[in-house]
Amino acid sequence: MNLKDLPIQQRVEWLLNEAQVYCERFSHPDLSAARRRYVQEHPSPILVTACIDGRVNLAHAMQSPPGLMKFLRNIGPQLTMKRMDFASHVDSHISAAAALGQGSLIMVTYHFSGSHTHLGCAAYGCDTELARQDCFQVAEHIRQTYVSHAFPVYPLVCGFDTDIEALLIHGADGQSLNLSDPELNADSLGVWLNRLHPHLPENLAQDFLPLLQGNVNHAAELRATERGIALEHCEWAICVGNGFEFIRTPNVAMVIGPYSPDMGKPVSTAARVVARNMQKGRIPEDGALLLSCCLYNDGLVEKATAEFRSRLSADLAENIIAHTEPELTRRLTRLSAIFNVEKRSLELLHP
Numbered sequence: 001m002n003l004k005d006l007p008i009q010q011r012v013e014w015l016l017n018e019a020q021v022y023c024e025r026f027s028h029p030d031l032s033a034a035r036r037r038y039v040q041e042h043p044s045p046i047l048v049t050a051c052i053d054g055r056v057n058l059a060h061a062m063q064s065p066p067g068l069m070k071f072l073r074n075i076g077p078q079l080t081m082k083r084m085d086f087a088s089h090v091d092s093h094i095s096a097a098a099a100l101g102q103g104s105l106i107m108v109t110y111h112f113s114g115s116h117t118h119l120g121c122a123a124y125g126c127d128t129e130l131a132r133q134d135c136f137q138v139a140e141h142i143r144q145t146y147v148s149h150a151f152p153v154y155p156l157v158c159g160f161d162t163d164i165e166a167l168l169i170h171g172a173d174g175q176s177l178n179l180s181d182p183e184l185n186a187d188s189l190g191v192w193l194n195r196l197h198p199h200l201p202e203n204l205a206q207d208f209l210p211l212l213q214g215n216v217n218h219a220a221e222l223r224a225t226e227r228g229i230a231l232e233h234c235e236w237a238i239c240v241g242n243g244f245e246f247i248r249t250p251n252v253a254m255v256i257g258p259y260s261p262d263m264g265k266p267v268s269t270a271a272r273v274v275a276r277n278m279q280k281g282r283i284p285e286d287g288a289l290l291l292s293c294c295l296y297n298d299g300l301v302e303k304a305t306a307e308f309r310s311r312l313s314a315d316l317a318e319n320i321i322a323h324t325e326p327e328l329t330r331r332l333t334r335l336s337a338i339f340n341v342e343k344r345s346l347e348l349l350h351p
């Protein structure tokens, strides 16, 4: 039986087990040594702006080592440097990288369906061209903002075809590279990246290439297997806050980052998607999950503050869902958690 068809209690147990397995893998001596080696060889932090859509899971699709890529997730038009809260998160990421002597590569992403236009990004009315243009505007705004920064800050626009989980890397001159081509290898990817982005600093390019290769490999593997994931929405979890990097399975959760003072629009959008998934029979009608989470890092953010913020996020989200989809509220399993950044562990809070 497919995961999405299991009773809600079993799906929730599966998700919590995913968090446990992720944490164990993160702390496994062999794997953590490999991850440290990777970071030594490829130290540039990668920041990604992405939609809340559960079909978009770029760490999974780029076969990224755990915790390497940082995500700012919200619905499309909300992601703009003109919003103070979004800009401040970009700023703190760039400052943290600079403190380590690093520049920053920022993937500004949109998503689409290569087979069916109506399965594209609802935030843009499934208008892929509009989504792409918005991303170019955000990228240009980031570029202008940090043009005089001490370390290079390089925004780069990428599309993501949710049908085949392959990226489309856009260049500055209208050219693009589709990573669904299985013939691409380290050499040809390097040539392409240089052609599309001749001004991308060499060290950022070297740190980006393994992730591009990861997506080429992922898309090829997906093509070679019986695809068990529906092309249309099947999410049954609404996740608010951050610390959801342990969810590496696409089409499970709508993930709403804390990057907008107005949670109303993204949470009500997510609630409508999950409610519709039930109505259309794509997931069982027995329930859905609302999971809130906040990061904490001893010495940086007090654990108690993270707990408070996580519970508050769940309250806010639940109120919005009650307003938008009252029927869904009655079937909602609500959990609040905090996520230890150092251990990569999810800790559930008592109700």
Ligand SMILES: [Zn+2]
Binding pocket: 051, 052, 053, 075, 076, 111, 120, 121, 122, 123
């Ligand atoms: Zn979207």
